[in-house]
Amino acid sequence: MPSPAVTITQRGADRVSSGHVWIYRADVLDESQAHPGAIVRLQDRSRHYWGQALYSSQSQIALRLLTRDERPFDRAFLAERIATATSLRQQVAGSAQAYRLVSAEGDLLPSLIVDRYGPCFVIQTLTQGMDRLKPQIVEILQQAFSPRSILERNDVAVRELEGLPEQKGTLAGESISEVEAEENGLRFTFDLMGGQKTGGFLDQRENRLAARQYARGRALDCFSYTGGFALHLAAQCDSVLGIDSSPEALGLARRNQQLNRLTNLEWKEANCFDFLKAADQERQRYDTIVLDPPAFARQKSKLEAARRGYKELNLRALKMLNPGGFLITCSCSHHVSEADFLEIIAAAALDAHRTVAVVERRTQSRDHPILLTVPETHYLKCLVLRVIGFFS
Ligand code: SAH
Secondary structure, three states: OOOOEEEEOHHHHHHHHOOOOEEEHHHEEEOOOOOOOOEEEEEOOOOOEEEEEEEOOOOOEEEEEEEOOOOOOOHHHHHHHHHHHHHHHHHHOOOOOEEEEEEHHHHOOOOEEEEEEOOEEEEEEOOHHHHHOHHHHHHHHHHHHOOOEEEEEEOOHHHHHHOOOOEEEEEEEOOOOEEEEEEOOEEEEEEOOOOOOOOOOHHHHHHHHHHHHHOOOEEEEEOOOOOHHHHHHHOOOOEEEEEEOOHHHHHHHHHHHHHOOOOOEEEEEOOHHHHHHHHHHOOOOEEEEEEOOOOOOOOHHHHHHHHHHHHHHHHHHHHHEEEEEEEEEEEOOOOOOHHHHHHHHHHHHHHOOEEEEEEEEEEOOOOOOOOOOOHHHOOOEEEEEEEEEEOO
C-alpha cells in the first residue's frame, strides 16, 4: 500500500535541502491523507518528492525526516539504522557497559532513544510516529542483542505535545529496575525505573573521565545526581563533597560510594544555588569544582533566566577556587550555544576578578552524535577552565 502523502511549502522543502530533519506545522500545506504517527511521503506543491517522514497530528514539529531515499522505510530499513548506530558504539563506547545505543535525530531515528545498561535496554519513543514503531524496535533489539530485559521510560512530559500518555514498564524479558554497570573502571548502580531520565546521564561519560584528569585537592561536585563526577574525582582528590537536591539520587550515590569502597566522599542534600552562596560567604576554598546543572533553558523564553542562573553558579565557583584550581562547568541547554556559554563564563570571571584559561572545550560523549546540519543535536557544552590569576 503506498504511503500517504503530505504536501509541504517551499520553505519546508528548503529545510530539507539545508539538511535539517524537522518541518514545522506552519510549513504543512496538506495533511489530509495522513493519520497520526504515519510514515508519510513528503511532496511540494508541484508533487516533487522530498523524502519520508514521521508525521505528528499534534506537535508543532509536524514532520521528522527519516530518509530522502525512495526506498520504503520498512522494518528492514529500521533494523539497518539500528545496526548503523550500533557499529558507531562499537568504536566509541569502548569498554563502557552503559551507553546510548540510539540517540534519536543524531542517528537518523528521530525521537527514539535506546540506552543500554549492560544486559538491560531502556527505550523512549517520544513522537506518535516512533511510538507506533515500538513493537518493531523491541523485536529488532531482541534479535540483535538477546537482552535480559527491555523497559520503556516514556514517562516524560514531551510526550504530551504529541498527545501521547506518559507510561513506563517492562516491554520484554524480566521486570528489572536496578542494574549494575561499569564506567571508566568504577561500578555504578542504575535505577532504570525510578531514576531520572533512563536511569543515568550517559552523555557525561567522557567528561567524567576528563574531569578525573584534572582533579586534585579539595573537590566539590555540584548537581551530583548519583555521584557520577564525584566518584571519578575521589581517586585523585583528598576529599570530595557531592551536592544534590534529590534525596533518592544521594541514596544511590552513597551506595555507589560503598560499591567502590571509597572513603573520602561526603554528600549533602541542598539547593546548589543556596549552598554555593553560603559557602562563598564563609570563604570556603576548593581546588576542583564541577557544575553540571539541569537544563535551565528548555524553551527559548527561559533564555534570560538561564543566563542569570549560569552566571551566578559560575561566578561563585570561580571565586571559591584556589589559584591553579580547575572548574569543570557544563550546560545542557541547546538554546545556549557554546559561544553564549563562553560569554556568560567570561562575564562571571570578570566579576569574580579572576583570569581564567580555557583548558578544554568539550561536548556530549560520542555515543550522542551531533548532526552537522542539525544544530539542536549539539546540546551539551562542557568547559574545563583553570584559574590562573586574581586581580583586584
Ligand atoms: N552530574 C550528574 C548529572 C546531573 S543531572 C552525573 O554526572 O550523573 C542534574 C542534577 O541536578 C539532578 O540530580 C537533580 O536532582 C539536581 N538538581 C536540580 N536542581 C537542583 C538544585 N537547584 N540544586 C541541587 N541539585 C539540583
